[in-house]
Amino acid sequence: MSFVKGLRCRECGREYPKEVVYVCEYCFGSLEVTYDYAAIKRVLTKEKILSGPKSLWRYRELLPIDGDPTCGLQSGHTPFFKANNLAKALGVKELYVKDDSVSHPTLSFKDRVVAVALSKAREFGFDTVACASTGNLANAVASHGAIGNFKRYVFIPADLELGKIIGSLVYGAYLIGVEGNYDEVNRLCTEIAAKYQWAFVNINIRPFYAEGSKTYGYEILEQMGWRAPQNIVVPIAGGSLISKIWKAFKEFHDLELIPELKTKVYAAQPQGCSPVVTAIKEKSEVIKPIKPKTIAKSLAIGNPADGYYAMDTVRKTGGWGEEASDQEIIDAIKLLASTEGVFTETAGGVTLAVTKKLIEQGKIPKNESIVVSITGQGLKTQEAVQNHVGGAKVIKPNLAAFEACFHQDQKSEERGQKTEGESKKLSSIL
């Protein structure tokens, strides 16, 4: 049973049947899946969702497949929790973390989009799947494709973090490291996709693939107790996730699954790659592509295809955007780990650093509910923090060695506190 009506161009509104067509043939605009919402409303209730599988497929009526799902059956349904320690550190009242750093099976929100993309690729009859990726998508296509017995071709910038390279190879995928940045990988893949009959999940399956991101939004609403947060901060790479989270919120509101929707949506980008945030802050209509330079490699897209929709989402919800420097990203990764016990990757660092900044600027009110979107796992981007977390104390295996080390550290800690106290005293005298 399918509720999908077809595809519609987001730019010029031209309609297409649900086929392997990825851009509007007329204006090159991106295509969006359209649904028969009246029919969905007749069958989709809170009770129906609650009795569904504990995976992203509990929202199957709002996903663009025709038959039963065949991929990503364990994906989604990730933790969502009130982050009291972090809230205290940021001086706010009601803060939540949506944590896709523990998504099954590849530890990022890309499991969601790939679950949908590969289920759809199977329906279309493909036996080969492929993608252009900044790393997380590569991991997800490699893994889900293994489960689904697809042949897999995965294209990444050659200089990605080791965790993301090994996290693609281990599943037996054919991995191609391209000498260039993601925008160049993407351009190459667009030309490959035109020549080879493969399901490129983020190219020719893109309209279907992108819908998977909505489940991140549905889960937040369900896990908050069928209500929407007042503020949500989302990282931007290509700009798809942020507009799909907003689409999810609107759909639940239109289907009367949540009572009201007044969420402000905020965009987070790293300082070395912030074309969308720059346009938001400059109130510009044009997003200028840039050449990325940031440790947040998963966000390093200088020419974001869905950047305009990301910008529209922020503007129409009354949100804003900010950027985070490399040091702020590292500090935020450590802050989340030390307050909430969650080790996120650089993209999560960007999101939290930007959240902190927007709170400090007064853009996000301290007495309102805030959701921080954590989309990936820190173990995949260890290079970013390896020189910023200290090292293990290496000792001989005996008690005396331990105590010598322990007492010395305690002393220097005391000294440190004393020095801090004295310098405070000193500064108050001065």
Place this chain on the structure above:
Amino acid sequence: MSVKVRIPTPLQKMTKNQAEVTCQAATVTQMIDQLEKEYPGFKDRLCEKDGKLRRFVNIYINDEDIRFLQGEKTALKSGDEVSIIPAIAGGV
């Protein structure tokens, strides 16, 4: 100035299914006008009514995005390879 232009799949119906055509032009703007002459309707697909490139159309000269060069005014020289490519999503 004879340049090679790679035509994206959605526009190949207009170029009699040719994936690559050659074109005489000194700038990107001239190239689009020239293609319009040979394949009427071509310009409308790439440009807005005011003549500016549509926002989801990316043009590359020898692998460099023209927005990093001089945009539509970028000069072409003989042997240049031009690609016309739709914007594509990804990342995070």
